Amino acid sequence: MEEFYPAPWPEDVPTIELEKISMAKLMELDEEECARVFRICTSEGFFYLNMLDHPQGQQMYENACLACQVGRDVFPNKTVEEKRTITNRLMAPLQSYFTQFVDADGHAMFTEYINIPQYEMLTDEKTDFELPPWLAPYAEEFKWTLQSGNMVANVVLSVLEKELKLPAGAFTDLHRLHDQSSDFLRVLRYPGAKPGNQDPLGFPAHKDATSVSILFTWLGGLQITKKDAMTAQGAESEENWLWVKPMPGCAIVNLGDAMEVFTNQVLKSGKHRVVKAPGAQKPFDKYSVLIGTRPKNDVLMQPLESPLIPRAEKSENGSEPAVLTSKAWGAMKVRMVGEAMAKHAKKEAVY
Numbered sequence: 001m002e003e004f005y006p007a008p009w010p011e012d013v014p015t016i017e018l019e020k021i022s023m024a025k026l027m028e029l030d031e032e033e034c035a036r037v038f039r040i041c042t043s044e045g046f047f048y049l050n051m052l053d054h055p056q057g058q059q060m061y062e063n064a065c066l067a068c069q070v071g072r073d074v075f076p077n078k079t080v081e082e083k084r085t086i087t088n089r090l091m092a093p094l095q096s097y098f099t100q101f102v103d104a105d106g107h108a109m110f111t112e113y114i115n116i117p118q119y120e121m122l123t124d125e126k127t128d129f130e131l132p133p134w135l136a137p138y139a140e141e142f143k144w145t146l147q148s149g150n151m152v153a154n155v156v157l158s159v160l161e162k163e164l165k166l167p168a169g170a171f172t173d174l175h176r177l178h179d180q181s182s183d184f185l186r187v188l189r190y191p192g193a194k195p196g197n198q199d200p201l202g203f204p205a206h207k208d209a210t211s212v213s214i215l216f217t218w219l220g221g222l223q224i225t226k227k228d229a230m231t232a233q234g235a236e237s238e239e240n241w242l243w244v245k246p247m248p249g250c251a252i253v254n255l256g257d258a259m260e261v262f263t264n265q266v267l268k269s270g271k272h273r274v275v276k277a278p279g280a281q282k283p284f285d286k287y288s289v290l291i292g293t294r295p296k297n298d299v300l301m302q303p304l305e306s307p308l309i310p311r312a313e314k315s316e317n318g319s320e321p322a323v324l325t326s327k328a329w330g331a332m333k334v335r336m337v338g339e340a341m342a343k344h345a346k347k348e349a350v351y
Contacts, residue, residue, distance in 0.1 A: 004287075007279070009246075009279075013279065018047050020047070020050055021036060021047050021253075024054040027054055029158075029159070046270050049250060050249060050250050051249055051250060052249040056151065060149065060152055061251075063148050064289045066144075067145045068216065068289050071188070074135065075287075076285075080112075082132075083108075083114070096117075096129075097114050109191065111190055111203065112189050118185070119179070119180050121139070123178065146291070149214055149293065152291075153212040153293035157172050157212065174295040174296055176296065180297045181294050181296045181297055182297070183292060183294055185291055186292065187287070190286040192284045203274040204273055205273040206273065207256065208257065208269065209334055212254075212259075212292075213290060214253055215288060215289070220244075220246065223272060223273050223274070223275060224272045226242060241273070255270070257269045257333060258326070258329075262304050263306075264312055294326060298325055301326060
């Protein structure tokens, strides 16, 4: 693991102290730990999840490390043209491979990532998706990571449905492993800073188009806004961004916008962005592994019924708001993030 941490964390950057949640206690539905998760998910929305205090968490952490190593093996050794040969899935708007800028040698200059779709990887049905020869040897590692990610996401969702006084399965039945959905495993690379290289943000400020996001990362770069700046004017100003320090053995978990929809804003989707790693970590390539869990494709995106969830308000003309399926909603959200990335790429570099 030493190679995953090529430089120490700088002590002079404004860092937020996320709460650490025990995977073992969540698996046991420990009342105090469940209450902590609910409190976090109704406020700042980010927490560390200690994966090493439970055997299934340990296995997931190992799977995430394997997926990260795949990225370390593949990204630097393949041109963008080769990486774009990965089949684009037809069931969702996510691109299988993404980067915006390519240098003269055919390599990605800035952020790049590969999306591995959960449904196509795990279904027994024949689909149009297939891994290219240079990724096919890692198929089992991808499957293990997707399976363990879905398990952990549903542990979190089961806690939240219980705390919201929803029937058992109200959330978890919408996020089953083998249902058609836009769930994905994403392996990302953010190249290290090079002198004189005008580099935009790795990922501009956004909220995730997921229900639950589970991030494994080993170098700095993730930032979230101060809690009291979430809705204040000037929330995008630099002094309102705090660094999240990667914690060995932990995932960083946050809710996505789907949970705001299902609970009419009771649960919160945290805003965040990715910039160059701080201090001595800055010159090194940053690799991350993200598991995104979304509702199955045919689920209607509307608030669920609970005494703790306010009813959706009607529009000014008295009509009900338009309700999209999860698939259509996801396509809209992905398009919005893509537009934000394209817009931000034209702005001044962030160092």
